Amino acid sequence: MTELVRLSKRMSELGLCSRREADEWIARGWVRVDGKIVAELGSKVLPHQRVSVERQAAAEQSKRVTILINKPVGYVSGQAEDGYTPAIALVKPENRWPEDKVQTVFHPTQLRSLVPAGRLDIDSVGLLVLTQDGRIAKHLIGETTSVEKEYLVRVAYSKPGRLPDADLRRLNHGLSLDGKKLLPAKVTWQNEDQLNFILREGKKRQIRRMCELVGLRVIGLKRVRIGKVKLGKLPEGQWRYLRDDEEF
Template sequence: MSEPVRLSKRLIEQLGCSRREAELYIEGGWVTVDGIVVEQPQFKVQEQRIELLPGARAETLEPVTLLLNQPAGLDAETARASMTLASLSEAHREGVRPLHGHFARQACVAPLEAGASGLQLFTQDWRVTRKIDSEIRRLEQEYIVQVSGEAKASALERLARGVTYKGHELPKAKASWQSESHLRVALKNPQPGQIAQLCASVGLSVQGLRRIRLGGVPMGKLPLGQWRYVASSERF
């Protein structure tokens, strides 16, 4: 039996390609070992069958943006680590090729405030980071807010005109009842604690906070703890 060698080396021997091309084929998910896709160039092989999938391209992976329905109580780094091939939403697998490389160098943008749940965004794409950072003051965010207490509809209408709470001028917000204990609130660039202050200004206490939209990108029907790719057609 031959000595184990790196998968990239074996591919170079088979294809006559360069080392970089071999690495790109492998990292792009185009190489199988005995029928199983392997994405690590350093993976050791011996006599296994090494094949290149149809349509294989020796190209650098395009950067991707991931949207997670984050459970409350997680920090951004723990949330990022929770995204794996297994936690990709079943409803969002069609038409995508999830790869290990898609989880590398993912940066959190427009992060949730501490304790909140819902839409958390991670991206490898500097263009997405730049767009959101430059437009965050204008991007409307939408939340479902679990509250206790009572507030009249007229009180919620005041939020749309802007209110001051304990000497602080708060951002204008569109608020409506979704149920007896849940408000739907939309506002631009909320700072940590501001939604709680808005609710307090009309006699309500926040019990839970879940973001469901960032700009033009909604979370959609994404199960808690699962993630999906943000499509190139979606616009923040």
């Protein structure tokens, strides 16, 4: 490949930061290409050129926080909409889980550029990740992500008897949404009215729509894990910081 690409895009591909962060660092003169500072936004590079960042960029990135919330019903993941409160409103000192072991002291500046890395719809509860770190956001919601997300889903069957095994197999692999085949999932019975779903994609209201296709109605949906990070004992409506030893 010898095509020129935008420097910010190349930095994101290399996993250095998000494209938004890249533009910020370029403007501050914190980015070098083949050892020379490049401070002009929109600059382009060849794939073989060496891209590095100054210490200030790494220091700023290390201060960025990632927060885990146990989102209750009635909160939206992102921007406020239709009078509903965004989940970020829960991130305040009085809602911090008293058992949070991270030494970080909360400061309102941590709310700046704190964005949801994946959605959880208004009727669903459980693990929601908010982060200031573009690398984590890209890892969790980028186009090529393969991070598992695990859900406990309480269901009711709309027909007499129990869901046929053939339909359970279709939930695992064989359904399409919006004209596109879904990736294989892992769907098993947790108990007689609760399913365990493990997905590697996150289409809008995906689990609810999958269930509808086989005659199941979702009564409750809770996300309990993203990658290797579990909701654990975090109480509903409370939050904690991602620990240094935790990775998605």
